[in-house]
Amino acid sequence: MTQARHVVGKVGDIPPGSRKIVEIGHRSIGVFNVDGEFFALLNRCPHQGAPLCLGAISGTMLPAEPGQYSYGLHGRVLRCPWHGWEFDITTGEMIFVPDPVHARSYEVSVEPPELETFPIVVEDSTVVLYI
Numbered sequence: 001m002t003q004a005r006h007v008v009g010k011v012g013d014i015p016p017g018s019r020k021i022v023e024i025g026h027r028s029i030g031v032f033n034v035d036g037e038f039f040a041l042l043n044r045c046p047h048q049g050a051p052l053c054l055g056a057i058s059g060t061m062l063p064a065e066p067g068q069y070s071y072g073l074h075g076r077v078l079r080c081p082w083h084g085w086e087f088d089i090t091t092g093e094m095i096f097v098p099d100p101v102h103a104r105s106y107e108v109s110v111e112p113p114e115l116e117t118f119p120i121v122v123e124d125s126t127v128v129l130y131i
Contacts, residue, residue: 042104
């Protein structure tokens with residue numbers, strides 16, 4: 001199945017650590033810049049439908065030895081604004097309960113800018129540009 005292409009803005013519109021929420025058809029989608037890489041999640045928490053992409057972006061505590069604290073995934077964790085469920089922005093998976101609960105994710109790509117082109121014709125070994 002062919003996926004439709006939707007332009008959401010320029011790279012500079014979504015600096016590292018930020019997000020942009022866009023409406024595409026009947027879907028609200030958050031596009032996130034995590035250290036220069038772009039990811040997109042459906043703006044709906046799978047728990048109770050909260051606007052997930054409005055939640056705080058942070059890191060989280062990671063498993064560690066007893067008495068030790070390890071903070072990680074900085075800038076990759078999206079916390080649901082209603083109940084605090086945490087999701088990895090880069091995968092959509094819920095932190096610490098990776099399956100089957102996950103946020104719907106979408107493919108994102110950065111494309112070079114479209115350049116203005118002009119028709120060119122070769123006439124009797126002469127290159128001619130038409131503007």
